[in-house]
Amino acid sequence: METVKVETKDRSYDVVVGPGALNGLEGLVADADRVAVIADKKVAGLHGGRLRAVLDEAGVDAAWMDVPSGESCKTLEWFGRTQQFLLDAGCTRKSVMIAFGGGACGDLAGYAAAAYMRGIRFVQCPTTILAHDSSVGGKTAINLPGGKNMTGAFHQPIGVLYDTDLLRTLPDVEVRSGMAEAVKHVLISSKKDALGLLHTMELAEMGEEELIRLIVRGIRVKADIVGRDEREGSVRKYLNFGHTYGHAVEAAAGYGGITHGEAVMTGMIYALILSERITGAGRELTDALQAFAEKNGYPLKEISSHPFDGLLGYMKKDKKASFGDLHFVLLPEAGAPEVRRVSEGDCKAADREYRIRTGVEPE
Known part of the structure; x- marks a missing residue:
């Protein structure tokens, strides 16, 4: 069992990672x-019995609400339903809410906890690899038709229990999705390890021990950044590497049409191409990431159905944009992220280059 402490101005809490981590729930709801x-809903069908058993053993009679799987739960309608559910369940400011599912469920549930009675305590119990990123750091949100995560709040959990026993039922597409964020954490934090990871890691061959090691590493990177910048005023923006273009692809495909992690992988390759163009970065890291993505089945050609002008409209709604300017997290080299203002012309040129390199369009 591994424990990573997250320390912010408002709250300090532990992220517990390993088999059987759910057993720590009693102390958080006592x-x-x-x-x-x-x-x-899908996670409840697979693992709800495990959570209910832990709660029963603690003598807790919990109210329970299932929500749709994936991004389809992150809507204004489902947000409203969560508020009515908490009210009907008799929750007060002394209550604790538990988020049990992947990143989308955690985003919705965290925002529900932030809004209900202007904020109640909640515990993140993530059940996907992707959620090792979203469950830590207190960002909560739902989507709007015109953009991803456009309405939400910063609301830190009182604890994160990452029971890796629950990851064994994940389909390959969810493993791919989650590992994109794990790769991102290495790229933005380590010049020494980035290329080695991309050249050697094969998702189909990855064992549980290596998986836990990468998850914990990613959580440590994020905990360090969040501790320095909880509200994304400076270095926390680096965690958005790959997300500006990735969110645009995800929105254009229709939420759920491509997984968040698959979209972020596309966005990271695009951001590295932009880095070549804007900062003079070499191609070695870009080529290694693209080769890794192709080897492990990421759908890099998904953008073939989405012209640049449509993607640009979504990018202009990105939360990092200001006064009509586009801002991207770029990597002049691995481990050295920086935020740069980028022109529409450079964005279009990078989009064209991405399509050429991935075989979507001819040279």
């Missing part, structure tokens, strides 16, 4: 007058 669970 003083709650009511406990409510918001769970991904």
Whole structure:
């Protein structure tokens, strides 16, 4: 079992990672007058019995609400339903809510906890690899038709219990999605390890020990950044590497049409091409990431259905944009991220180059 401490101005909490981590739930809900669970419907079917057993053993009679799997739960309609659920369940400011599912469920449930009675405590119990990123750091949000994660709040959990026993039922597409964020954490934090990881890691051959090691490494990178910049005023923006273009692809495909991690992988390759163009970075890291993505089945040609002008419209709605300017996290080299203002012309040129390199369009 590994424990990573997250320390912010408002709250300090532990992220516990390993088999059986859910057993730590009793201590987090011991003083709650009511406990409510918001769970991904599919996860509840697979692992709900495990969570119920832990709660029963702790003598907790929890209210329970299932929500649709994936991004389809991150809507204004489902957000409203969570608020009514918490009210009907008799939750107060002394209550604790549990988010049980992947990143989308955690985003919705965290925002529900942030908004209900202007903020109640909640625990993140992530069940996907992708959620090792989203469950840590207190960002919560839902989508709007015109953009991803456009309405939300910063609301830190009181604890994160990452029970790796629950990852064994993940399909390959979810492993791919989650590992994109794990790769991102290495790229933005380590010049020494980035190329070696990309050249050697094969998702199909990865064992549980290596998986846990990469998850914990990613959590440590994020915990360090969040501790220095909780509200994304400076270095926390680096965690958005690959997300500006990636979110645009995800939105254009229709939420759920491509997984978040697959979209971020596309966005990271695009951002590295931009880095070549804007900062003079070499191609070695870009080529290594593209080769890694192709070897491990990432759908890099998904953008073939989405012209640049449509993607640009989504990028202009990105939360890093200001006064009509586009801002991207770039990598002059691995481990040295920086935020740069980028022109529409450079964005279009990088999009064209991405399409050529991935075989979407001819030279």
